[in-house]
Amino acid sequence: MSELVSTRIRNTAGKLGLPHLAETIREYTRRADEGKMGYLDFLDLVLSEELAVRDDRRFRQGLRLSKLPHHKTLDEYDFSFQPELDPRKVKDLATLSFVEGKANAALLGPPGVGKTHIAVALAVAACRAGYSIYFTSLDDMVRNLKAAETTGRLTNKLGTYLRPGVLVVDEVGYQPLERAEANLVFQVISKRYEKGSIILTSNKTFSEWGQVFGDEVLATAILDRLLHHCEVISLNGPSYRLKNRLQAIERENDVA
Numbered sequence: 001m002s003e004l005v006s007t008r009i010r011n012t013a014g015k016l017g018l019p020h021l022a023e024t025i026r027e028y029t030r031r032a033d034e035g036k037m038g039y040l041d042f043l044d045l046v047l048s049e050e051l052a053v054r055d056d057r058r059f060r061q062g063l064r065l066s067k068l069p070h071h072k073t074l075d076e077y078d079f080s081f082q083p084e085l086d087p088r089k090v091k092d093l094a095t096l097s098f099v100e101g102k103a104n105a106a107l108l109g110p111p112g113v114g115k116t117h118i119a120v121a122l123a124v125a126a127c128r129a130g131y132s133i134y135f136t137s138l139d140d141m142v143r144n145l146k147a148a149e150t151t152g153r154l155t156n157k158l159g160t161y162l163r164p165g166v167l168v169v170d171e172v173g174y175q176p177l178e179r180a181e182a183n184l185v186f187q188v189i190s191k192r193y194e195k196g197s198i199i200l201t202s203n204k205t206f207s208e209w210g211q212v213f214g215d216e217v218l219a220t221a222i223l224d225r226l227l228h229h230c231e232v233i234s235l236n237g238p239s240y241r242l243k244n245r246l247q248a249i250e251r252e253n254d255v256a
Contacts, residue, residue: 067136071124077117078114104198108233110239138174142181145161
């Protein structure tokens with residue numbers, strides 16, 4: 001390829017918003033020459049590579065905006081430490097069919113069993129598949145909505161929790177809510193109903209949600225919409241955090 005043609009292609013690629021192509025056109029032509037590619041094969045190579053680069057860029061941007069506390073995957077989850085948990089149920093969720101159907105997923109169990117890890121891993125998988133995601137604890141969401149309501153910006157702030165394809169709500173039940181706070185949660189749940197997926201974690205059983213939301217009727221209304229299309233997974237094994245802490249103590253004692 002002549003330098004003149006190479007320069008023209010780089011300039012055109014830049015104008016088309018294809019910076020990766022502008023940087024790698026010589027590499028593509030080298031691979032085409034080595035593989036004795038035809039015109040269509042070469043075009044397929046270029047377009048496939050550009051799509052992969054664009055998808056990766058979108059994925060990284062989505063993670064950056066998601067507010068996820070970490071980017072752990074299911075491959076990093078130690079299923080052997082939770083023998084009562086059927087890995088197939090979690091891996092079925094990882095197919096994201098529930099997200100495609102705008103359904104929900106609920107992970108229930110005591111603190112430390114890996115609920116948030118699984119929720120984040122599902123969100124990362126959804127982001128990789130092209131869905132927008134957003135992570136929040138229930139307490140943070142309620143606090144932000146209350147502040148927005150006070151300043152007359154509630155509708156705008158609700159959009160933060162309504163726009164994403166997947167909303168992760170962590171730590172439902174760690175702090176009881178007042179009825180006005182629970183009503184804000186109801187607005188999010190009801191407006192997302194059959195329009196977008198929710199992945200939530202909770203240390204409370206659903207029968208205890210009346211105490212969490214301070215009103216049995218309101219809790220029932222929330223659960224009615226949340227559970228209509230919902231996959232529920234219970235984790236009842238030992239605590240990962242406690243295991244890691246005990247291992248650290250043992251190491252310290254061995255050193256001492």
